[in-house]
Amino acid sequence: MPSFFTINLNASRNLVRALPKDKGLAEARCSVKFFLLPQDPMGGIADSMIPDHMVSDGMVNRYLEISPPLASVIPEFQLVIDEIERSYVLGMMFSAVSASCVAIERVLNLARIQLYKHHATVKQLWNKGPLNDWNENIDALAKWGYLEEEFSDELKRIYKDIRCQYLHSGSVADVATHALKSVNAAYELLTIFLGFPADLFRFTSGIECLNESDPRFIEFYLPQLRVEP
Numbered sequence: 585m586p587s588f589f590t591i592n593l594n595a596s597r598n599l600v601r602a603l604p605k606d607k608g609l610a611e612a613r614c615s616v617k618f619f620l621l622p623q624d625p626m627g628g629i630a631d632s633m634i635p636d637h638m639v640s641d642g643m644v645n646r647y648l649e650i651s652p653p654l655a656s657v658i659p660e661f662q663l664v665i666d667e668i669e670r671s672y673v674l675g676m677m678f679s680a681v682s683a684s685c686v687a688i689e690r691v692l693n694l695a696r697i698q699l700y701k702h703h704a705t706v707k708q709l710w711n712k713g714p715l716n717d718w719n720e721n722i723d724a725l726a727k728w729g730y731l732e733e734e735f736s737d738e739l740k741r742i743y744k745d746i747r748c749q750y751l752h753s754g755s756v757a758d759v760a761t762h763a764l765k766s767v768n769a770a771y772e773l774l775t776i777f778l779g780f781p782a783d784l785f786r787f788t789s790g791i792e793c794l795n796e797s798d799p800r801f802i803e804f805y806l807p808q809l810r811v812e813p
Contacts, residue, residue, distance in 0.1 A: 587811045589791060591655035591780075592662055594669075597648070612644050619643075619673050647673045650767050653779025654787075657808050661687070661778050668767055677763040678756065684766035685747040688739065688773055692721035695730070695777045702799035703728040718743040730776060730800075735769075742769055778804055 596615050600608045617634040652669050656662040664687045671679040693714040700709065706724045715721055719740060726736045746762045749755060756762075775781050777800055784800060786792045793801055 587809050589655075589657060589805070589808055590659075590810065591657070593655050594652050594665070595654055597651065600648070609644060612647050613639050616643050616647050616673060619647075619670050642675065643673055646675065649764065650771065652771055653775040655780055656774060656778045657780065657805050658778055661691075661774060664690075665771070665774060665779075668770060672763060672767050677759040678750075680763040681746060681750060681759065681766045684763070684770035685742070685750070687770045688742070688766075689716075689718065689747075691770075691773050691777055692718055692725070692739075696721040696724050698803040699725075699728065699730075699799050702802070718747075735772065738765075739769060739773070742766060 597612075600611045600615070602608075603611060613636065614631040616639045617631040620634060620638055621629055650669065650672060652665050656665055664683065668680060668683045668687065671677075671683055696709065697713065700706070703724075704727070706720075706727070709720060709724055722731065722736050722739050725731045726733065731739075742765060746766055750762075771779075780787075780791065781800075784794055784798055786794060793805065795801065796806075
C-alpha cells in the first residue's frame with residue numbers, strides 16, 4: 585500500500601543557486617520578501633506587493649549563506665528550522681544564536697536517548713534523560729558513527745564559546761559570526777538525524793529510504809510514516 589511522509593519542502597535555494605548570478609540574486613530577493621510578511625497574513629500576498637527596497641543586500645546575502653534542511657520528519661523541528669532561518673535572514677542575530685543552540689541541545693538529547701538502545705552501552709549515560717552539557721551526548725553519537733570528528737569538535741566549541749558564554753552573561757561582541765556558526769551547526773545536526781540525510785534517503789519521484797534497518801529510520805522516520813487506506 586502507498587505510504588508517505590507529511591513534510592514541508594524548503595528547496596528554494598536549489599533553484600536560486602542553479603541560476604546565473606544576477607538572476608539568482610533577483611530570485612533570492614523575491615524569496616526574502618516573504619520573511620517580512622506576518623506569520624498569519626489576512627489573505628493571499630505575492631512578492632510583487634512588497635517593494636524591493638524593503639529587502640537589503642545583507643538580507644539576500646544571509647539568505648544565500650545558509651542551507652536549511654530540505655525538511656524535517658518531526659513537525660515541531662520544522663518550526664525550529666523556519667524560526668532559525670527567519671531570524672538569521674532578517675538580521676536578528678541574538679535570536680538566531682539562541683534558537684540554534686536550543687535546537688542543537690534538543691537534537692543531541694533526542695538522538696542519544698532514542699538511539700541508545702541500538703548501540704553499545706555507554707555506562708555513564710545508562711537510563712539518563714536530557715543533559716544540559718552537550719559533551720557526553722556528542723561523544724556517544726560520535727562513538728556510534730553519526731558524527732564526524734571535525735563536526736563533533738565544532739559542536740563542543742560552540743557549546744563552550746557560544747552557548748555557555750551567552751547563557752552565563754559572557755561577551756556577545758561577535759554575535760554575527762557566532763550566529764552563522766550556530767545556524768550552520770544546528771542545520772547540519774538536524775539534517776543528520778531528522779532532515780532526510782543523503783546517506784539514508786534518496787529523493788526521486790518520492791522519498792526512498794536506502795536502509796530501513798538504520799536506527800534513525802526506525803526511531804524517527806518509521807513512526808511518522810503514514811499509509812494510505
